[in-house]
Amino acid sequence: MDDAIPLLVCDDSSMARKQLIRSLPANWPFRITQAENGLLGLEAIRQNEGRIVLLDLTMPELNGFDVLARIRDEGLQADVIVISGDVQQEAIRRAKALGARSFLRKPVDPLELEAALLALGMGLPPAPLQPENITSHCLPSVSFRDAFRELANISMGRAAELLARVLNVFICLPVPNVNILEVSELQMALADAQGNQQVSAICxxxxxxxxxxxxxxIFHDSKISDVAGLLNSQLNATPHLELLLDLAAIITGACLNGLSEQLDIQLSLGHPLVLGQHCTIEELIRLNRPRWKRTLAVEISYALENHDIQFDLILLFTEDSIPKLQQKIELLI
Incomplete structure (x- = not known):
């Protein structure tokens, strides 16, 4: 179509891209391009394939903040609507400061998306499309792993928003890792992330x-005093273990609540347990090996900007849970 609007959907998650494309107003004449990371997205914008850009923030290769900065620095013509699971107030402020026209939370509300598109000032299209919808040709296929990674990404962002408010810092978020692992593979993954440092772990x-x-x-022992400083507490006033339990309640609770809402289930949390204090990952796994067999593991690392502090949250779903998770995700897809 000659009057088609070039629209770029830039998100590393095929599930997110599928949801966004389905949420677009049906009567807008879009010519849709998809990009799986920021570098590909930036190249598409340079090729005039993104007059409007729906942009994620947490992506490999080049994140959304960097894409926005390069659009500005190169003087590229693109109206950007950020749609992200990272809903920290500072993330919203930074995105808009870099030129984003709107910021929407994942999963996006179709009415909010339409309002953000109208706010770009392009006006409503003159006539609806023919019955054959252009989006039917470009919906990506979605695997269970990719879908679950997107759910974890949204939940991760909600936990980060709460943690950022408590600690008054900006939380740098990764792309979550989702894998089905044997306990030996879990041990290697954790050891690779933690090295030989002493850690404490709450389950x-x-x-x-x-x-x-x-x-x-999992917390690095060497950083607990730094965390106490952010909380304006002293280690001799707030015991090491009590501090860890407080942080675990914030991070784990918020992340699991986010998953519960998206999957439309009610998850009940048990009492937190100390799995190990001042030990290496090897010792932690050896002590708790009987607890874990083959498992669906979601790995998330929270890093605090301008602080050498990192927490690692790992969600370990039982193998018996996987069929139920697949059923729930099929409904979402």
Missing amino acids: QGYIGGGIAGEALL
Whole structure:
């Protein structure tokens, strides 16, 4: 179509791209291009394939903040609507300061998306499209792993928003890792992330709707005093263990609540347990090996900007939970 509007959907998640394309107003004449990371998205904008850009923030290769900065620095013509699971107030402020026209939360509300598109000032299209919808040709296929990674991404962002308010810092978010692992593979993954540093770990079980598992939160011992400083507390006034339990309640609770809402289930959390203090990952796994067998593991690392502090949250779903999770995700897809 000669009057088609070039629209770019830039998100590393095929599930997110599919949801966004489905949420577009049906009577707008879009010519849709998709990009799986920021570098590809930037190249598409340079090729005039993104007069309007729906942009994620947390992506590999080049994140959304960097894409916005390069659009500005290169003087590219693109109206950007950021649609992200990172809903920290500072993330919203930074995105708009870099030129984003709007900021919407994932999963996007179709009415909010239409309002953001109208706010770009292009006006409504003159006539609806023919019955054959252009989006039917470009919906990506979505695997279970990619879909679950997107759910974890949104939940991760909600937990980060709460943690950022408590600690008064900006939380740098990664792309979550989702894998089905044997316990030996889990040990290698954790050891690779933690090295030989001493760590302490808090575990909290959860169950509900045919789904069960454990949330494992790992802290580097050397950073606990730094965290106490951010909380304006002293280690001699706030015991090491009490501080860890407070942080675990914030991070684990918010992340699991986000998953519960998206999957439309009610997860009940058990009491937090100390799996190990001042030990290496090797020792932690050896002590708790009987707890974990083959598992669906979601790995999330929270890093605090301008602080050498990192928390690692790992959600371990039982193998028996996977069929139920697949059913729930099929409904979302």
